[in-house]
Amino acid sequence: MLWWRIPEAAFLLSVCACVTLAYEDDIEIQYTDYYNEITDGETPAPTPSSTPCNSPDLTKWDKIFSMMENSQMRENxxxxxxxxxxxxxxxxxxxxxxxxxxxxxxxxxxxxxxxxxxxxxxxxxxxRSAGAGFGLNGKNGLxxxxxxxxxxxxxxxxxxxxxxxxxxxxxxxxxxxxRLPAGCEMALLFPVRSRRIYTAVIPDVPLSLSAFTVCMWVKPTSVFNKTVLFSYGHRRNPSEIQLLLAQTSAVFTVGEEASQVEARSVVSPGQWIHLCGAWSSEQGLATLWVGGKKMASNPGMAKGHSLPEGGSLQLGQERNGCCPLFDPKLAFAGKMTGVNMWDTVLSEEEISQLAAQRGQGCQQRGSVVAWGVTEIVPHGGAQFIY
Missing domain, CATH: 1.10.287 (Helix Hairpins)
Known part of the structure; x- marks a missing residue:
């Protein structure tokens, strides 16, 4: 029993020895120093990188792309x-x-x-009339x-x-x-009565006239004893021409304020009204038109008189002869449009066309003062509205 186990043990020992030899690596490790050693040799020179491209074509394309981006941003x-x-x-x-x-x-x-x-x-x-005819009075009538x-x-x-x-x-x-009348697209606004608020008009031709017609649309905020709408004068006579309001009346004067033409009870605060004043030196006839209708005339006003040139023309105020300032009691407050002046006396038909509230009177321009063409300069708080 013992003898046959001896070869078996020898066989196992030989197998173990073979396995050990098969997995054995011939690696020699020498730990001569546990620290890293840095040699004192020469440091190799770094290799320089290539220079970026400086081609002018690349710069030009960059600019083109930048412009395209900017234009795209603006477009957006x-x-x-x-x-x-x-x-x-x-x-x-x-x-x-x-x-x-x-x-x-x-x-x-x-x-x-x-x-x-x-x-x-x-x-x-x-x-009911049929019931009354049949005499339904009693219970049925009630x-x-x-x-x-x-x-x-x-x-x-x-x-x-x-x-x-x-x-x-x-x-x-x-x-x-x-809505503005007569097809007008703009108007002058005089917000309050003030000595500083007025509008200066610079005529296209000198006002040395022997006949004229002045027309305008006005919408007063309120009415007072004397409210100047249109005024032309000089130092000696500041009221050569005046178109003004006096309470509910419209007044037109030429030459002297003592001789005037007046149309009574024609003005209502807050309502548009069309006024025209016409005068001829040869006949000495002054006529006042309200709403396209002749309301008053004076056949003996400033006959043979001629308007002197060199004066000043204002809207909404009257310049004093002695002082550069205005009188606030004469100032106009409200709206004004369609201001025109001709160097002739217009006919009745022409004035009626100008006074049509739903017409196109603002399309007709005066020969001396043309609304929308002649230079009109607001001062103070006066301004154009549309």
């Missing part, structure tokens, strides 16, 4: 700006159209309800006089429609007040 900004403006304007226009559509619907409903109420009223009147729920509802509808009509009338009235 402009597009955004235009888009914002269009959005705002479209929103405003949409609101106005909706408001207009609502007004049209209200007007249509008002007309429909008015026609229905008229038919109902006529039918009620006819039925029954006809009773107010039914339908009539109460109709009364409420009628009251509501009257309120809507009143609102529409006020809206139309305010829109007419804001």
């Amino acid at each position: 900004m402009l597009l955004q700006y235009v888009d914002d403006i269009v959005k705002v304007e479209m929103g405003t226009l949409r609101g106005e159209l909706r408001r207009w559509a609502q007004i049209q619907q209200l007007l249509s409903a008002e007309h429909t309800q008015t026609s229905r109420l008229a038919k109902l009223e006529s039918s009620c009147l006819s039925s 029954h006809l006089q009773e107010v039914t729920p339908g009539e109460v509802a109709l009364d409420e509808v009628l009251a509501a429609m009257k309120a809507v009509k009143a609102e529409l009338d006020e809206e139309l009235k305010s829109s007419r007040q804001r």
